[in-house]
Amino acid sequence: MKTKKIIKRHEIAGTFRGCANFTGPLYERWRRARIAKLTQIVGGTGWFENKTVLELGAARGHIGNDISKLGANVVIAEGREENLRAATTKYPHLESYILNQETNWEEFFGDRVFDLIIHWGVLYHLENWEQDLKIALNCGRKICLESEVMDSDNPYLVGVRAEVGNDQSISGWGSYPSWATIERILSENDCDFTRYDDADLNCGPYIYDWEGVNQGFFAGMAGPNLPARADRLHANGSGGQRRFWMIENFHPRNIKEEK
Numbered sequence: 001m002k003t004k005k006i007i008k009r010h011e012i013a014g015t016f017r018g019c020a021n022f023t024g025p026l027y028e029r030w031r032r033a034r035i036a037k038l039t040q041i042v043g044g045t046g047w048f049e050n051k052t053v054l055e056l057g058a059a060r061g062h063i064g065n066d067i068s069k070l071g072a073n074v075v076i077a078e079g080r081e082e083n084l085r086a087a088t089t090k091y092p093h094l095e096s097y098i099l100n101q102e103t104n105w106e107e108f109f110g111d112r113v114f115d116l117i118i119h120w121g122v123l124y125h126l127e128n129w130e131q132d133l134k135i136a137l138n139c140g141r142k143i144c145l146e147s148e149v150m151d152s153d154n155p156y157l158v159g160v161r162a163e164v165g166n167d168q169s170i171s172g173w174g175s176y177p178s179w180a181t182i183e184r185i186l187s188e189n190d191c192d193f194t195r196y197d198d199a200d201l202n203c204g205p206y207i208y209d210w211e212g213v214n215q216g217f218f219a220g221m222a223g224p225n226l227p228a229r230a231d232r233l234h235a236n237g238s239g240g241q242r243r244f245w246m247i248e249n250f251h252p253r254n255i256k257e258e259k
């Protein structure tokens with residue numbers, strides 16, 4: 001008989017209240033740093049010409065618009081109506097959809113397979129993050145994944161947190177899988193991936209080049225049995241301890257079933 005390993009869920013800290021300023025200078029710098037890294041990884045701006053790109057959790061569409069300027073055919077999807085409305089008003093040339101990634105969106109885009117899925121800043125705002133990640137893997141040849149994570153090499157560990165705000169979870173709960181949990185799922189689904197723990201991604205409170213020390217809880221939050229590390233505390237109590245991956249998926253639309 002096969003046994004399934006249970007993922008440990010830790011509730012971390014109190015409710016987080018976020019309110020992103022998607023037009024402020026910090027967001028712009030962070031957006032540019034990630035686009036520069038993505039461009040470097042794919043080998044230059046020329047790669048985007050005529051590629052199909054899906055941006056998930058696209059907020060106000062600024063990233064998708066920047067990518068479309070490089071010649072890509074960009075589709076943006078966002079779960080919050082107020083954000084998508086702002087995106088479609090400012091960038092009417094982008095194909096755009098309301099998509100709640102907590103749902104099973106496997107059939108949402110028919111049998112389309114995108115050359116690239118940009119999955120930035122949204123995984124940790126989902127309760128159904130594992131289902132969402134597997135669906136994304138199924139719909140893209142390359143997936144660029146960026147998320148806050150738990151600092152743990154335990155491949156079965158996930159933090160959960162209540163959160164509210166215009167850039168936070170729609171369900172009211174976010175999930176913080178350890179980087180090792182995410183990498184286990186990528187490996188189990190036959191993906192090749194490279195993680196970029198690079199300082200040139202760092203921007204204000206958003207930090208990528210941190211060394212894993214199995215601290216567990218994410219930056220700025222003291223867990224019940226682990227103090228938050230002073231060097232990872234940030235003024236607004238969140239943001240840091242992020243990871244950035246480029247994933248190559250050789251079998252889109254043919255993902256393995258859970259064993």
Ligand SMILES: C[S@@+](CC[C@H](N)C(=O)[O-])C[C@H]1O[C@@H](n2cnc3c(N)ncnc32)[C@H](O)[C@@H]1O
Nearest residue numbers: 057059079080100101102120121125167168170
């Ligand atoms: C932190 S912002 C990130 C925006 C952008 N992707 C980036 O990285 O700059 C998170 C975005 O995900 C959206 N979001 C939260 N929960 C979602 C869900 N269940 N489905 C789709 N989008 C969601 C929020 O409305 C917000 O626009």
